[in-house]
Structures are given as C-alpha cells and as structure tokens.
Amino acid sequence: MKMVRGTLGMVALSWATAAGAQVQDMPGGPAVNQLNLHTGVTPIAREIYSLHWMMLVICTLIFIGVFGVMLYSIIRHRKDKGHKAAKFEEHLGLELTWTVIPFLIIVGMAIPATRTVVAMKDTTSADLTIKATGYQWKWGYEYLDGPATGVHFLSNLSTPQDQIEGKAPASDTYLMEVDQPLVVPVNQKVRVVLTAADVIHAWMVPELGVKQDAIPGFLRDTWFRAEKPGVYRGQCAELCGKNHAYMPIVVEVKSQEDYAQWAAQQKAAMAAASEDPNKTWSKDELADKGKQVFAANCVACHQANGEGIPGTFPALNGDKFVLGPMKDQILTVLNGHPGTAMAAFRDQLSDTQIASVITYTRNAWDNAGKGQDPVVQPSDVKALR
Amino acid sequence: MTPEQRRRNRRTGWILALFAVAILVWTFVRANLYGVVS
C-alpha cells in the first residue's frame, strides 16, 4: 500500500515538475546542480573556498602525473606488445624522493590551512552574542546582548506538509525555510554560543562558512562576520532523530539600521504578547489555541489524530495521563520523560501555551467528556513549575 | 604441529588475549577517571 502511494506520489510530482514548475537556485542556499562550494559572504567562507581550490588543483596535478605514468605503462609495457619484463626491484634514491617531496607538499598545504584554523577558533571581541539551542526538531535563538537583548524565539521549519508528501510541488526554498529566521546585523562579528536540549545537533550555514555541534549540557561557540545583507540558509548537520532533515537554519543579515529597527520591533512585540498568567480562559479559547500549539509541537510524534506510532510514540487518545488528574500531564509536558524522545517543554512554551495544548488534548478525538480536569488554566501550570 | 609448537602457540595466544582484555579495562578506567578534555 505504501509502495503504491509512494509510486503514485512520485508520478504526481514528476508530472508537476514536467508541467513547467522548474526549480530555481535557492536564494542563500544551494544552486541547482551546484558543483563546488559557494564563495560565501564571510571572510572565513572565502578562505575555505580558496583552500579547497588549492587542494583541488594540487591533487589533480599529482593525479594526472601518477596516472599519466601508469597509463603510459599500461599502453607500452604489455606482454601482447612483446615487452619483456625488467628485473629491478628497488631504487633508494627514487623512493626517498617520492617520500620527501610529498612531505614538502603536505607542509605547503598545511601552512595556509593553519592560518584559517586559528582564525576560525578566535571568538573573542565579538560585537554581538547569540545563543542557539538545538531541540528535537527545531532551533531556539536568544539574543544575549545588543539592541535585541532578551529577545528569544523558536525557529521552526515552515515548509507545508503537502510539499513533503508530494501533494504539491516543492518550492525553491523547500526544507530550508522557517517561520522566524535569526536576524543579525551586517559587518559585525557575531558570536554564536551553542547548546542543545536533548541530543547532539549541529548548526550549519554554508554561505557563512559555519558549522558547530550543539551538545546537550555544554556550551560551544563559533563566529562569523557577514559582509553582505541577505538571507542565508543551512540545515542541521548531526543526526538527531526522525526529523533531522526538518530543522533548518535561516539567517537574515540586515543593514545595521534595519537591524536596530527590527530589534526595537521585537522587544515591543514581546512586551505586548507577554500573557497574564493569572488570566482565566474559557475552554473553547484554550482548546482553539491549544490546537495550534499541538500542530506546531506535538504532531511529529503523537500524530494529528492523537494515535501516536504504536511501539514508539504513545497515543494520546484515551491515554491515562490525559484522562487522569491534570497534575501528571502538566508535569510530563513541563519536564519530559528523560531517556525518551519526549522533550521537556518548560523552556520552549509559556504557561498559557502549555495550558492550552493540554486542554486541547483533553477534549479532542474521543477524549471529550471522559476523564477528570477537562480544562487547565495557565495558573495551574505555573504552580507546578 | 609439534607439541613444542603447540606450547609456543598457546603462550603467544594467551599473551595476546591478555593484551586485548587490558585494553578493554583501560578504556573503562579512562572513561571513569579522566573524562575528556573537550
């Protein structure tokens, strides 16, 4: 059945592609059939690009040299051409030469590489520091200094499920677009401090020449200085579970004025949106809001129909925690289940968001009317933090 | 194989097996005591 659906999906997609929806180069991301690294928009990315060309040229020359000799030999030193085998078995001079010369070549390669390594590792004197946290399966960003201090948000993949399932043609930014990009100013040294909440992820943006593992329980850092405004895209580069391919990174580099403006806007929006945790909401208000929270955070594992994946992710429909006293479910959502894929959402979602998503689950599918505590208020969540 | 050869084989074999076990133990000890400078 899966195979039939899959094949039909492929046919549909090929049809859509053939119908003229040709994919273009991704702005800030890979070009169609790109052959080489991009030059990039940071000095480090450009240095890496040059290093790679240097390596490519040297290796190609050596390759042509060695296999030119071998090809000549294959053509001339054949039995069927009557060539008789020589008897030599060693030649100290030759062997020393082809040990020493490669050594010198290696040293020659290592010198420029060393300069770049040292430069890449120097994260001191940054103009702006941002904390990036890897989650299963999204990134969270927090501005630690500068005009946007305190601004924090999650950055989720925004590609519609339809495109992933082949029901709609893939866009030019397929899988590398997010709801809220990381915004940084141009021409400033941005230091990115990385960690993770669950497993190891990696923050990679090829145009910036950056890749750094995000390790749970530890802080790592890297840096970049973008020299051109624009949007630059990357993806998670360390296997982190089922949606490893679905947690991209988008960095929007703005001019310094635009950045300051954006920062001010963000701070204002955060102030306006901060919810009163003591407000009492109606059941319908909570369930409606909760449905959106559920779609953005819970569907990946528990599925839209609440049935989960048998053997791997539990069903919420008819689940004893969901139908039992509110305390157990609130604690589970706040603190997760260590050792499983159930993350702790205490730092990712607000009291109101948690209260609404729990209320939603208690009234969705077949759960409505069964079990205790069908409505959970933000103050209930706050009390258990 | 002569009995002498068999004896030599056994001795070499045990030494090598000891080497393997020593490495196993060393790995555990290193992981516990020293952690890693990352």
Add this chain to the structure above:
Amino acid sequence: MSSVTVDHIPPHTGHDEHAHHVPSGWRRWVFATNHKDIGTMYLIFSFCMLLEGGTLALLLRTELFEPGIQFFQPELFNQFTTMHGLIMIFGAIMPAFVGFANWMIPLQIGASDMAFARMNNFSFWLLPVGAILLTTSFFVPGGANASGWTMYAPLSLQMGPGMDFAIFAVHILGASSIMGAINIIVTILNMRAPGMSLMKMPLFCWSWLVTAYLLLAVMPVLAAAVTMLLTDRHFGTHFFNAAGGGDPVLYQHVFWFFGHPEVYIMILPAFGIVSQIVPTFARKRLFGYASMVYAICAIAILSFLVWAHHMFTTGMPVTAQLFFMYGTMLISIPTGVKVFNWTATMWRGSMTFETPMLFAIGFIFVFTIGGFTGLVLAVAPIDIQVQDTYYVVAHFHYVLVAGSLFALFGATYYWLPKWCGHMYDERLGKWHFWMTMISFNITFFPMHFLGLAGMPRRYADYAAQFTDFHQVATIGAFWFGLSQLLFAYVVIKAFRGHGAKAAANPWEGAEGLEWTVPSPAPHHTFVTPPNLETSH
C-alpha cells in the same frame, strides 16, 4: 620459486593425511577446523551480508530518488541507513578479509592450518549469531537502531530495544574479530615454514599481521564504548549524559579511537592483495618490498593518532584541531608511497589484463581518488564546510567500495582457480569489472558535488536543487547492485566446473607457496612444512 621438499623435518604427530578422512555432510561445516573450509564459510557469509547490506542501500536510494517522502518515513529510513553501515562493515567487509586470511595465510607461509583450529571454528560461527541479531532488530518494537552506525550518544540512549540488539551483535562480532586476530598473529609469528623470515613473507601476510594487531588493540575499545551505552541506557550510569556529570563527546572520543584504526583494518589487507596481484600480472617482482612493509607499519601506527579528525566540529581547542589535522595529512605520505611502488612495479613489466589485474588497477585508480578527498577532508577548515555532508559519504564509499570491495573481487578471481580447480569465465569476469567500475563512479561521483553544495548526510529528504544528482546516484546504485549478481554467477559457474581445468599455477607471473600445491588445493596441504632454506 621454492619447491616443496620433505627432508630434514622430523616426523610429527597430528594431521596424518591417510588415517584422517574428510568429514562429510553438515558435520564437515558445523564442526569445521580446516582453514580452507572455514575460509569458504566466511566468504559465503560475507557475500550474503553484502547482498543484505546492498538491499538496504537500494531501499535508501529509492527513497532518495526524489525530494519528499514517498516510501519510507524518516524513522525507518534512519534504521536502513544505520543497518546498511553496520552490516556492510561488520558483516561484509571485515569477514570477507578474514575469509581470505583463513584460506591464504597458511598456504602462503607453508603451514598446515591456523594455530588454533577449533577457536577458528568458534570465530566463524559467532558471525551468523551476530547477523541474526542485527537482522531481527528490525522486527522488535521501535525497529532497528536508527542512530547511525556510529551510534552517538545521547541519541542512541533514546533508541528502543533494537539498539540493545545492535549492542549485543557488536559484542559478538567483536569477540569473533578478536579471536580471529589472535589466531592470525600466532599463525604468522609461529608457524612459518623454516627459511621464511618475516621479510620474505608475502605482502598479503604482512598486511594481515599488522591488521590483526590493530584489531586486537581497538575492538576492545569498541566493546567498552557500546557497553557504556548499554549501562547508560539500562543500569543508571551517566558516562555520556551531561545531566549526570558525563559528556556526550566522551563517546565520540572512545568510538573514534576504535573507528579510525577500524578503517585501516578494512583497507590494509586490500593493500596486501593488490601487492600480490600486480606483480603477478606485470611478471615483475613487487617494487620496494621493504618500503611497502614499512609503509604498512607507518600507516598502522599513525592511525592511532588521528581519530579526532572525525570530530573537528565538536569544539576542540585550536591546538588539538591542528594536531589532528597535521597527523591526518601525514598519513597520506606512506599511502602515496604504496601507490608509487605499485606503479613502479607495473613500469617496464610485461603486463596482461585478466580480471584480477583489472580490479587491482581499478583499485589503485579509484582508491587514490578516495585518498585525495580524504586529504581534502583532513584540512580542518574545509572539513568544517563538508563534515556530515555527502562529501564524506562519497569519500568513504570511494575508499571502502572502490577500495576494499574491489580488492576483494580481484582476490576472488585471482585465487578462485586454487580453490575450485577451474578457471572462471574470463569474458564474464571482465563484464563484471567494467559494469562495476562504471556504475560505481556513476553512483558516487555526484555525491562530491552534493556535499560541496551542502547536502547533509543521513537525510531522508532534501532541497529540490539536489534532485538531479540524487537521481543519477540512484540509477547508478541499481546498476551496481545488479552487477554483483553477475559476480555470483561467475563464481558459482566456476565452482560447478564449467571452465578450463586450472593448473597448480595458472598465472604466469605468480610466485608464492600457494601456487606450489595442486588446484583445487587438497583438503590438507603442507602437512609437512616445505623447506625453503635450500631453494629461495
């Protein structure tokens, strides 16, 4: 050329050819202690694992034909990726080389069998147990291990019971490797025929001697690593869990301390094989035998010092980054020496290009490409851009498939007449070579471009701009897979006797004790060791 002489050796007990009949039926195989029988079993087992691992690869490539999810959800896809790696490495490549070691080392050194014939049997029969554990792990709740063959913590700590199956399989397969390594070392050190000094030994034996030491040194490290995963998962330890005071990166250090020598374990015997085949078909002795030995030793020693080049993005201090970069770049020197020496062996030889020689030359050509991409990856800043992308996937498939697997194919064609007494079909062998060579490059060369463009590895889905290269790779992969069925046909056909009878030495330029015994090799050979002092 040495001749087999029987004088000056005192009579001994043990294998007396006349009183001891060859067992028949299932007992011959289940209770096998004969190095030829055990070698045969290793080779058949490894070929079956090649097909199983290959099937997983084709499933992966089917899903990757187009962007989007068509056939397999990402969690299943990750299981396929993981098990493809584990099965190919531990089920196909490593046992295949051990199979060749079993068959050829006693013959090449003039020994009657391996040092520990019964332990040899146990080493083999552990393998199907491990393979069954790996295969059945797909069917337990949660499916097979999906954390990559590298099983990084903390992701591997989240996996279901399939992960525990994989851990036990690794323990069992590792124990088999360690016992095999002990067997090989003792056999080579203690049981060479009189007159065969170490520096007169065929290079294949040298490559295995060094490989066996590597195995002995690092398989216990892997065992410890996966045991720590097991205890973190079930017994309350927190080696790799930061919340408990541990460090996920510790796992990576321990794993790659095993992992890097492991890749040399998988390539050194291949070097040994190529060093046997090229001189034979060039009708010229190996150039620089001593340097070749030193190069193998240098590569082995250096392999212990470079593990963290797999970890350049974990955030190590700058001095560590430089140390591992320099060490890794240095390994290319002894490796380059070997390529030059093979070329010098061919130079001014009198070459013919039967299938083994095609695979040997093909190996040198394509392995060198893989070696160069390895050198590129060694440059840490470049690695930062391409680590965990398809550039790495391209690199290691070039060295493991075009490297190790091509050498294994070449060795099979080379020694097949000795095993079964008949020549294989040369025309079909050449077809196998060319189809394999061309389809291999079609499959894996585009992956360099994908990696440079930023396509990450272990992804079930990808940006639409990558589609064309993925489609080329998938088509190549299917062609490559089907070509291996031709290989099976050629081998079976030869074993069935459909080919010219093979002489004791069917290859004009071949030297070595294995070519002094009849083809097919009798069940017992060198019951009395040959005396080489008088002849070599």
